[in-house]
Structures are given as C-alpha cells and as structure tokens.
Amino acid sequence: METINSLQNGRIKKWTLLHTKKGRDEQHRFLVEGEHLLEEALKAGTVEYIVTDEDRPETDVPVIRVTEGIMKKLSENVSAVHVIGVCRMQEMSVLKEERLLLLDGVQDPGNAGTLIRTAVSFGFDAVYMSKDSCDLYNEKTIRSTQGAFFHIPVIRTDLKDLIRQLQKSGVTVIATALDASENMENIPPSEKIAFVLGNEGQGVSKMIQEASDLRLRIEMNGFESLNVAVAGGIVMYRYRK
Numbered sequence: 001m002e003t004i005n006s007l008q009n010g011r012i013k014k015w016t017l018l019h020t021k022k023g024r025d026e027q028h029r030f031l032v033e034g035e036h037l038l039e040e041a042l043k044a045g046t047v048e049y050i051v052t053d054e055d056r057p058e059t060d061v062p063v064i065r066v067t068e069g070i071m072k073k074l075s076e077n078v079s080a081v082h083v084i085g086v087c088r089m090q091e092m093s094v095l096k097e098e099r100l101l102l103l104d105g106v107q108d109p110g111n112a113g114t115l116i117r118t119a120v121s122f123g124f125d126a127v128y129m130s131k132d133s134c135d136l137y138n139e140k141t142i143r144s145t146q147g148a149f150f151h152i153p154v155i156r157t158d159l160k161d162l163i164r165q166l167q168k169s170g171v172t173v174i175a176t177a178l179d180a181s182e183n184m185e186n187i188p189p190s191e192k193i194a195f196v197l198g199n200e201g202q203g204v205s206k207m208i209q210e211a212s213d214l215r216l217r218i219e220m221n222g223f224e225s226l227n228v229a230v231a232g233g234i235v236m237y238r239y240r241k
Contacts, residue, residue, distance in 0.1 A: 030137040040147030092153035105199035113144020122240035181215035
C-alpha cells in the first residue's frame with residue numbers, strides 16, 4: 001500500500017481540482033465518497049485509485065494511505081469520510097429507447113440525482129440532460145443518485161436535436177407542462193416514450209414544449225405544480241415498464 005503524507009503531493013493537488021467542473025472535465029475523472037458509492041463504482045469498473053486514512057484489505061485497485069488532513073482536503077462531505085474513490089468518467093451506450101427521461105435545465109443537483117435514481121428504479125433505459133442542466137459529476141448529484149448513475153446511461157446533449165432524432169425512431173416525446181396540456185390519466189402508455197422534465201422555476205422551455213409531441217400535466221388539488229423530482233417520480237411510476 002502506497003502512503004502519501006503531504007498536502008503538497010502532486011497527485012493530491014491534482015485530485016483536489018476534481019472539486020471543480022473544470023478540473024473534472026480536464027482530467028476526465030471524478031471523486032466518490034464513502035463505502036456505498038465506492039462499492040457501486042467498483043462494480044462498474046471505474047475506480048482508478050482508492051484513497052483512505054484507514055487500513056483496508058488488498059484489492060485489484062491500488063490503495064493509497066493518506067493522513068486525516070489529506071482526507072479532509074479531498075472530501076466535500078461535512079461528515080468525516082474515510083474512503084474516497086478516484087474514478088474515470090465512463091460512457092454507456094443506450095441499448096433501448098422504450099423509456100427515456102429528458103432533463104431540460106434542471107439546476108439542483110439533489111433533484112437531478114433523485115431523478116436518475118428513480119429512472120433506474122422504474123426501469124428507464126437512459127437519462128439525457130440538457131447542456132444547461134447541473135453537472136452529473138457534482139458531489140451532490142452523485143450522492144443523490146446513491147450510485148444509480150453507474151447503472152444507466154446519462155448523456156449531456158442538445159435536447160432539441162435529440163428530440164428530432166427520437167421522433168424519427170418512433171419515440172413519442174411528452175413534455176410536462178401546465179398550459180395546453182392533457183391530464184396524465186388521458187395519455188396511455190406507448191411502446192417507445194420519452195418524458196421531458198423542466199427547470200425548477202420555469203419548467204420545460206417553450207422551445208422544447210413546441211418540439212414535443214404531447215404535453216402532460218399531473219392532476220392535483222391546491223397547488224399548480226410539484227417539485228420536479230416528485231413530479232418525475234409520479235410520471236415514471238405511472239409509465240414504468
């Protein structure tokens with residue numbers, strides 16, 4: 001087991017830059033914190049190094065022992081973390097297009113992570129994020145997925161172009177919206193379907209609504225709208241495979 005004791009070590013400085021989106025994009029690496037996320041990352045084969053301030057059993061992945069101070073430097077968690085995985089970014093292919101989730105400008109990492117986790121739970125095939133959505137590899141996004149993003153393709157792309165491609169492939173694209181929309185119960189499931197969920201404040205953009213085939217609203221009393229993660233959970237449960 002290799003040991004690093006200095007905060008000035010080149011690798012520690014490099015890994016600290018993974019706290020920023022720029023650093024992650026440049027290195028094509030990201031960090032996961034804690035035993036559960038590390039276990040999911042190991043299953044996915046993305047872990048390059050395991051960094052810890054505790055004794056750990058031998059593993060196929062190199063383990064680096066560091067000081068408590070270095071762990072605090074590398075961790076973004078408010079609670080003490082004793083193991084961190086340095087992971088390679090992975091690209092997963094979309095094998096099926098029966099159930100898809102499209103996120104249009106979803107900014108909150110907690111909402112995005114919860115939606116990805118829910119998509120896995122209800123058998124969705126992929127999640128697409130618009131280029132102005134939050135960063136998938138943000139520590140809060142990763143933590144909110146509880147490791148689910150290792151098990152589903154999550155792709156950042158231009159949603160308008162994507163919608164055109166999906167429609168050519170026979171996928172019905174349905175945007176959630178309050179105006180000029182059908183009650184969810186009036187829209188039956190179809191074989192290939194994609195749902196668009198929008199920004200926490202403005203919802204799905206008008207451009208994406210107009211590009212979609214249908215608009216859907218969730219019937220409710222007392223309030224006009226729900227938190228995007230709650231709304232997404234209801235829609236994905238209703239149209240689960």
